[in-house]
Amino acid sequence: MTSPAAQISTHDAPDDRRNRDILIYVNGTLKPRRDAVVSVYDSGFMLGDGIWEGLRLHDGCIPFLDEHLDRLYGAAMFIDLDIGLSPNELKSAIGATLAANGMTNDVHIRLMITRGEKRRPFQHPHLSDTGPTTVIIAEHSRVDPSRLERPIRLHTVPHHRGLPLTQDAKLNSHSKLNCIIALNHAIRAGADEALMLDPYGFVNTTNACNFFIVRRGEVWTSTGDYCMNGITRGKVIDICRANAIPVHVRNFSLVDTYSADEAFLTGTFGAQTPVSEIDGRTIGDGRPGPMVKRIRNLYEQLIKDQVKSAGRRSPP
Numbered sequence: 001m002t003s004p005a006a007q008i009s010t011h012d013a014p015d016d017r018r019n020r021d022i023l024i025y026v027n028g029t030l031k032p033r034r035d036a037v038v039s040v041y042d043s044g045f046m047l048g049d050g051i052w053e054g055l056r057l058h059d060g061c062i063p064f065l066d067e068h069l070d071r072l073y074g075a076a077m078f079i080d081l082d083i084g085l086s087p088n089e090l091k092s093a094i095g096a097t098l099a100a101n102g103m104t105n106d107v108h109i110r111l112m113i114t115r116g117e118k119r120r121p122f123q124h125p126h127l128s129d130t131g132p133t134t135v136i137i138a139e140h141s142r143v144d145p146s147r148l149e150r151p152i153r154l155h156t157v158p159h160h161r162g163l164p165l166t167q168d169a170k171l172n173s174h175s176k177l178n179c180i181i182a183l184n185h186a187i188r189a190g191a192d193e194a195l196m197l198d199p200y201g202f203v204n205t206t207n208a209c210n211f212f213i214v215r216r217g218e219v220w221t222s223t224g225d226y227c228m229n230g231i232t233r234g235k236v237i238d239i240c241r242a243n244a245i246p247v248h249v250r251n252f253s254l255v256d257t258y259s260a261d262e263a264f265l266t267g268t269f270g271a272q273t274p275v276s277e278i279d280g281r282t283i284g285d286g287r288p289g290p291m292v293k294r295i296r297n298l299y300e301q302l303i304k305d306q307v308k309s310a311g312r313r314s315p316p
Contacts, residue, residue: 007187007192008150008152008192009192009193010152010193010206010208010209010265010267010269010270010273011208011269011270012144013108013141013142013143013144014142014144016139016140016141016142018140019033019139019140019141020033021033022101022137022138022139022140023097023100023101024036024097024135024136024137025093025094025097025134025135025136025137026038026133026134026135027133027134027135028134030096030097030100036135036137038114038117038133038135039117041117041118041119041121042114042116042117042118042133043114043115043116043117043118043128044112044114044133044174045114046118046121047123047175048173048174048175048176048177049079049114049115049123049128049174049175050081050112050113050114050115050173050174051072051075051076051079051081051112051113051171051172051173051174052072052110052111052112052113052172052173052174053068053069053071053072053110053111053172054108054109054110054111054267054269055068055094055108055109055111056107056108056109056268056269057098057103057104057105057106057107057108057109058105058106058303058306058307059104059105059307060104060307060310061306061307061310062094062109063302063303063306063307064231064235064306065091066087067234068231068268069087069090069091071172071229071231072113072172073087075171075172075173076113078168078171079171079173080125081113081115081132082132083113083132083134084131084132084134085134090111090134093134093136094109094111094138097109097136097138098138101138103138103140106140106141106142107138107140107141108138108139108141108269109136109137109138109139110135110136110137110138110139111135111136112133112134112135112136112137112174113132113133113134113135114133114174115128115132115133116128116129116130116131116133117130117133141269143269143270150276151273151274151275151276151277151286151287151288152192152265152273152274152275152276153190153191153192153193153275153276153277153278154186154191154192154193154194154195154206154263154275154277154278154279155185155186155189155190155193155194155195155278155279156194156195156196156197156278156279157182157185157186157194157195157196158185159178159181159182159185159194159196160197160198160199160204160226161178161196161197161198161199161204161205161226161227162178162199162226163199163226169205169226169227169228170227170229172228179194179196179207179208180207182194182196182207183207183208186207191277193206193207193208193265194206194207195211195257195278195279198222198225198226198227199226200251201253202223202251202252203222203252203253203254203256203257204222204226204227205222205226205227205228206265209230209265209266209267209270209273210222210227210228210230210232210233210265210266210267211227211263211264211265211266212236212263212264212265212266213252213256213257213260213262213263214260214261214262214263214264214289214291214292215256215259215260215261216261217245217246217291218246218247218248219236219240219245219246219247219248219291219295220247220248220250220252220256220260221233221236221237221247221248221249222249222250222251222252223249223250223251224249230266230267230268231268232266232267232268232271232299233266235299235302236266236272236295236299237249239295239298239299239302240295243298245291245294245295254278254279257278258278258279258281258283260283260284261283261284261289261291262274262275262283262284262288262289262290262291262292263275263278263283264292264295271296271299271300272292272295272296272299274287274288274292
């Protein structure tokens with residue numbers, strides 16, 4: 001059991017009053033936040049039948065947008081969901097949402113597609129015959145800088161990321177109950193987020209982010225077989241390989257994890273978030289280590305390069 005402390009999250013951000021009056025894209029129409037609603041018969045609300053992507057806006061550029069959309073359309077194909085818009089049309093919709101809100105930097109975008117409204121409250125896909133529901137929420141959202149001063153505490157939970165035969169963990173779906181149950185378990189244990197194992201007991205991911213450890217100057221992460229194929233995770237692996245940082249994509253256990261020199265999480269919102277404690281055990285000296293700081297600096301440079309190559313043009 002970890003020592004009592006205020007709960008934090010990898011998605012913490014300072015409150016921004018501007019978000020109370022944002023315009024939200026709902027099926028081609030920009031609506032004030034208070035009016036941006038979907039039907040109680042919507043497949044996403046009723047069954048979690050939908051997919052989503054999280055994006056960041058940096059200085060007028062959405063880094064790695066094509067890779068995010070590739071993942072979105074791949075998920076749509078897997079669940080037999082016709083998005084109804086081409087990637088370019090979806091980019092235009094994102095751009096229109098950002099422009100309508102006057103947004104150019106420090107913005108988080110939640111892009112959601114569901115199977116649409118159902119005729120009756122049952123799961124069969126043929127009951128969703130009105131076309132997909134598309135929602136784009138763009139919020140002014142700046143990562144809380146205290147994350148580097150107050151790292152995340154993790155607790156290993158009995159809820160694991162399962163085999164693809166149940167629900168493939170690579171699928172970025174609206175059905176997140178397994179992760180929420182895991183997070184609640186970790187919170188009850190006094191931690192901030194849940195560390196989840198794979199079906200064979202190897203360390204896998206957290207309820208919301210991909211997971212890395214550092215041992216003797218080497219960066220380790222899971223095989224990726226049972227976790228979200230994170231865009232930021234992939235960029236960190238690429239950064240390590242490009243900068244002569246030994247990186248291993250492999251199975252490892254809690255024995256390796258508890259004795260790690262450093263640990264950190266990756267995600268689109270928080271980029272790289274250091275971990276101070278796992279199951280009541282301090283990782284390293286409990287403070288952000290030199291490797292996570294180095295990788296974070298290299299990642300920030302990668303984002304700057306993306307913005308520069310985009311010519312600081314307006315969003316899509």
